[in-house]
Amino acid sequence: MKMLKIKEQLTVDLSAAKTLEEVEQVRVRYLGRKGVITTLAKNTDFRTLSAEEKRSFGTKLNELKNFAEEALAEAKEKAAAVKHAQKATGLDLTLPGTGKKLGNLHPISLIQLELENIFQGMGFTVVPSPECELEFYNFDAVNIPADHPAREMQDTFWLKNGMLMRTHTSANQVRTMERLGVPLRAIFPGRCFRNEAVDPSHENTFYQCEGLVVDKDISVANLIAVMKTLLGEIFHREVTVRLRPGFFPFVEPGFELDLQCLICGGKGCSTCHGTGWIELIPCGLVHPRVLEYAGVDPKEYSGFAFGVGLTRLAMMKYGIPDIRLLNAGDIRFNEQFPAMV
Ligand code: DAH
Numbered sequence: 033m034k035m036l037k038i039k040e041q042l043t044v045d046l047s048a049a050k051t052l053e054e055v056e057q058v059r060v061r062y063l064g065r066k067g068v069i070t071t072l073a074k075n076t077d078f079r080t081l082s083a084e085e086k087r088s089f090g091t092k093l094n095e096l097k098n099f100a101e102e103a104l105a106e107a108k109e110k111a112a113a114v115k116h117a118q119k120a121t122g123l124d125l126t127l128p129g130t131g132k133k134l135g136n137l138h139p140i141s142l143i144q145l146e147l148e149n150i151f152q153g154m155g156f157t158v159v160p161s162p163e164c165e166l167e168f169y170n171f172d173a174v175n176i177p178a179d180h181p182a183r184e185m186q187d188t189f190w191l192k193n194g195m196l197m198r199t200h201t202s203a204n205q206v207r208t209m210e211r212l213g214v215p216l217r218a219i220f221p222g223r224c225f226r227n228e229a230v231d232p233s234h235e236n237t238f239y240q241c242e243g244l245v246v247d248k249d250i251s252v253a254n255l256i257a258v259m260k261t262l263l264g265e266i267f268h269r270e271v272t273v274r275l276r277p278g279f280f281p282f283v284e285p286g287f288e289l290d291l292q293c294l295i296c297g298g299k300g301c302s303t304c305h306g307t308g309w310i311e312l313i314p315c316g317l318v319h320p321r322v323l324e325y326a327g328v329d330p331k332e333y334s335g336f337a338f339g340v341g342l343t344r345l346a347m348m349k350y351g352i353p354d355i356r357l358l359n360a361g362d363i364r365f366n367e368q369f370p371a372m373v
């Protein structure tokens with residue numbers, strides 16, 4: 033066999049050798065007493081070679097030996113590492129796959145990951161947020177004092193230690209400003225809870241994604257630009273939006289952002305109940321009192337906030353007719369969604 037061929041064959045044999053025993057067999061086959069490389073010199077008729085050819089043969093043979101030794105040492109090291117991992121974990125990573133199918137991402141996870149991607153592209157930080165909250169952050173800090181009627185609209189589950197399950201991701205607004213300081217651009221997606229009577233469009237457990245931007249000279253124009261970019265990316269087309277006044281204690285002015293119906297283009301159809309518009313994202317300019325609660329001077333800074341209903345968005349995007357399907361944990365439902373984003 034020519035040296036180049038030997039090198040190639042050795043590489044192939046080593047890549048197939050997974051265990052220490054198999055690597056040793058390859059070593060014997062090539063470098064053992066009767067091995068392919070060892071016998072190479074013996075089988076060569078030196079009488080037919082010139083002095084120059086002999087020297088060149090010697091050099092090449094040495095190179096081949098060195099190559100073989102290094103490749104064998106590397107394969108041995110790999111096999112030893114696999115053996116060690118197997119011992120430590122009881123897992124044999126060299127076994128062939130069992131052909132089982134990958135799991136699926138839940139539609140809420142799909143939407144959440146999509147939003148995170150879009151917002152990260154706009155320079156937002158994705159901030160983790162607690163589901164179990166202090167009454168202060170969930171209500172008082174977002175300008176919902178104890179006697180405010182909005183508290184009743186957001187009845188929730190109270191814990192024995194006086195904390196509560198947050199009713200909205202807005203609860204993380206003041207926390208985030210305290211933690212990161214301003215200026216900031218952040219989103220905090222997550223699970224929220226309310227003491228609701230469950231029906232096809234109400235759940236006691238649902239998902240939102242809050243957004244918060246605080247900087248100097250922030251205006252409604254910035255808010256609209258970010259919302260249009262977001263919706264354009266989600267629905268893969270240019271969208272038309274409008275703002276209607278909406279009341280939320282933590283924004284002033286507050287809005288309901290409507291999306292022109294993508295099904296009928298604004299003419300009116302059953303999806304938009306004949307209005308041509310779909311109410312989609314509540315939002316507004318951050319109330320000065322909320323900034324003050326976070327220790328931010330409202331004379332210097334302003335901001336906007338919005339609360340995307342992830343559950344609602346997932347239902348719209350995937351045509352899910354009943355909210356209860358989302359928390360039912362039925363594999364036949366979950367399997368209908370892509371395995372990856
Ligand atoms: N937290 C509100 C809710 O759950 C939604 C919301 C409205 C969030 C307006 C906002 C906002 O950030 O500006 O009903």
